[in-house]
Amino acid sequence: xxxxxxxxxxxxxxxxxxxxxxxxxxxxxxxxxxxxxxxxxxxxxxxxxxxxxxxxxxxxxxxxxxxxxxxxxxxxxxxxxxxxxxxxxxxxxxxxxxxxxxxxxxxxxxxxxxxxxxxxxxxxxxxxxxxxxxxxxxxxxxxxxxxxxxxxxxxxxxxxxxxxxxxxxxxxxxxxxxxxxxxxxxxxxxxxxxxxxxxxxxxxxxxxxxxxxxxxxxxxxxxxxxxxxxxxxxxxxxxxxxxxxxxxxxxxxxxxxxxxxxxxxxxxxxxxxxxxxxxxxxxxxxxxxxxxxxxxxxxxxxxxxxxxxxxxxxxxxxxxxxxxxxxxxxxxxxxxxxxxxxxxxxxxxxxxxxxxxxxxxxxxxxxxxxxxxxxxxxxxxxxxxxxxxxxxxxxxxxxxxxxxxxxxxxxxxxxxxxxxxxxxxxxxxxxxxxxxxx
Numbered sequence: 001x002x003x004x005x006x007x008x009x010x011x012x013x014x015x016x017x018x019x020x021x022x023x024x025x026x027x028x029x030x031x032x033x034x035x036x037x038x039x040x041x042x043x044x045x046x047x048x049x050x051x052x053x054x055x056x057x058x059x060x061x062x063x064x065x066x067x068x069x070x071x072x073x074x075x076x077x078x079x080x081x082x083x084x085x086x087x088x089x090x091x092x093x094x095x096x097x098x099x100x101x102x103x104x105x106x107x108x109x110x111x112x113x114x115x116x117x118x119x120x121x122x123x124x125x126x127x128x129x130x131x132x133x134x135x136x137x138x139x140x141x142x143x144x145x146x147x148x149x150x151x152x153x154x155x156x157x158x159x160x161x162x163x164x165x166x167x168x169x170x171x172x173x174x175x176x177x178x179x180x181x182x183x184x185x186x187x188x189x190x191x192x193x194x195x196x197x198x199x200x201x202x203x204x205x206x207x208x209x210x211x212x213x214x215x216x217x218x219x220x221x222x223x224x225x226x227x228x229x230x231x232x233x234x235x236x237x238x239x240x241x242x243x244x245x246x247x248x249x250x251x252x253x254x255x256x257x258x259x260x261x262x263x264x265x266x267x268x269x270x271x272x273x274x275x276x277x278x279x280x281x282x283x284x285x286x287x288x289x290x291x292x293x294x295x296x297x298x299x300x301x302x303x304x305x306x307x308x309x310x311x312x313x314x315x316x317x318x319x320x321x322x323x324x325x326x327x328x329x330x331x332x333x334x335x336x337x338x339x340x341x342x343x344x345x346x347x348x349x350x351x352x353x354x355x356x357x358x359x360x361x362x363x364x365x366x367x368x369x370x371x372x373x374x375x376x377x378x379x380x381x382x383x384x385x386x387x388x389x390x391x392x393x394x395x396x397x398x399x400x401x402x403x404x405x406x407x408x409x410x411x412x413x414x415x416x417x418x419x420x421x422x423x424x425x426x427x428x429x430x431x432x433x434x435x436x437x438x
Contacts, residue, residue: 035063038366043124043134045114047071049079049434050140050336050351052102056436057359059104062366067106068132070124072113074099076434077170080348080426083204083384085173086166087211088181089423092174102434114141117304119330136362139318140336141301143200143346146294151265151274153291161268162188162288166208179288180208184216187224188287191273196232196262197294197315200338200346203381203393205229206236206246208290213253214386227254228284230261230275238344239399242383245412249385263291297339306333308341317341322397323374325357332365334358342377344397349380352433378402382422390418 042058044051047069055069081095103109112126117137124132145167147153157163159175162183166173183190192209194202209229216225229236229250236250236257237243250257264281265274266289273284297307297316306327307316319328320335322342327333336354338346345354353375361371377397384390392409394402403411409418432438 033061036061036363036366037063038065040135040366041066041133042068042136042138042362043132044069044138044140045071045117045124046140046142046337046339047073047099047103047109048076048140048142048337049348049430050142050354051138052076052099052434053351053355053436054138054140054336054358055107056102056104056434057355058362059106060436061359061363066108068108068110068134069103070110070112070114070126070132071099072111072127074111076102078427078430079200080382080422080430082166082170082173083207083211084423085170086164086176086180086208087215087387088177089387092170095170095173104436114298114300117300117306119304119306119327119333122332135332136365137330137333138336138358138362139301139306139333139339141298141339143295143338144298146197146296149294150263150291152268153266153293157266157268162271162286163266163268163291164288165291167204167292176290180212180215183288184212184219184221184225186287187216187221189226189228189285190288190290191228191230191284191286192290193230193261193263193275194232194292195294197296198312198317198346199292199295201381202238202346203383205290205292207384209255210249210253210385211387212288212290213255218387226256228256228258230258230263232260232262234259239393239395239401241399241401241412242393242395245391246383249414266291295338301339306330312341322377323357324361324371325354325375326361334362342375342397344377344379344395345375347379347381348430348433349394350378352429352438353378355433355436376402380404382418382426384419384422385414388416388419389414390422391415392418392421 076097076099078095084090112128115127116125158165158172159178164176164179166176194205213227216222235243236246261275264276302316306318308319318335320340337351357373357375360373364371380394382390383393393411396402401411
């Protein structure tokens with residue numbers, strides 16, 4: 001551990017601050033708001049962070065509405081925990097709960113997936129052939145991980161022969177830790193990187209690379225370990241000031257950066273990865289590789305006509321106004337979470353700020369008035385830089401840093417308190433959000 005880390009002197013105070021931050025975030029004004037009488041039929045696609053949370057908020061606000069949640073997944077995954085699992089800091093079970101425990105009583109949970117969406121007819125069809133007509137549709141499906149886009153890759157490989165893929169789920173994150181643990185025991189070449197598409201939690205690929213470097217250092221194998229980060233573009237992060245800070249950390253710690261390298265194929269038998277670059281394809285040998293695939297809207301959304309026609313055409317994010325999160329062509333459709341076609345906001349922290357905006361505009365519509373809430377692009381990334389240290393980076397559409405604790409937590413400094421916010425305070429706050437309380 002670093003000499004500056006003194007848990008006995010700081011832990012109690014930081015725990016108190018973290019708990020206070022979680023409690024503050026868990027206080028929701030919507031529970032005090034007046035209930036609105038309505039017989040509106042509201043369909044929510046997805047029961048993840050955004051879907052469960054908005055179902056709870058609307059259930060608390062609306063009296064008489066028919067709220068239907070469509071999602072076939074039985075497990076709820078706390079995705080901010082995947083990096084901790086992949087670094088051996090948490091077990092897989094840390095991120096697993098049941099979907100049903102987060103949904104309010106009185107909603108109709110259809111345990112199937114959406115197979116078709118017809119926004120002209122105001123109808124959703126499920127994989128089981130059921131049809132649900134709606135007055136309002138909230139798309140909160142999350143995104144799809146396009147593993148097939150990586151030629152030669154299969155999820156069966158994860159945990160073996162140095163292959164990790166912690167985005168795939170809690171169990172795969174745990175298998176990824178087994179591969180990382182062996183790699184940092186033995187040393188060798190480790191390849192990290194991110195896809196060229198938009199993605200959820202764009203800081204996660206950077207976090208796992210820095211954690212691997214730190215774990216190798218702690219084990220005494222750093223001199224035998226080469227950490228290579230393959231960036232999809234010349235930038236390491238979309239916010240310029242954060243890019244420069246991460247590049248500084250990488251330079252200080254000897255993490256090599258290869259710009260404009262996008263993973264396209266894997267030969268697991270030979271332990272060779274192929275990257276697309278502006279100069280053509282290049283091969284790279286590895287002993288360990290962290291695979292993060294391209295990310296796109298689910299097929300049912302891409303086929304629905306809700307996607308942008310002139311941007312992100314290979315990804316299918318829905319065409320919502322970036323401030324109201326209301327669809328540009330179908331005003332009775334709203335988006336929450338990763339599915340939104342907006343420049344920022346594919347994090348769970350962003351969902352927290354999507355919720356009051358969608359709630360306000362939907363209920364205002366029911367009441368025959370204009371909503372006033374706006375989403376400013378708030379995105380938060382607790383950027384883990386090593387075990388016990390993180391930077392709490394928060395920013396908006398304009399790439400401005402918007403710290404929640406100005407004067408207390410410096411966003412670009414590697415701090416124990418920022419680590420504590422990630423490890424201790426974030427999950428209770430997330431759970432409160434699911435209940436509609438944050």
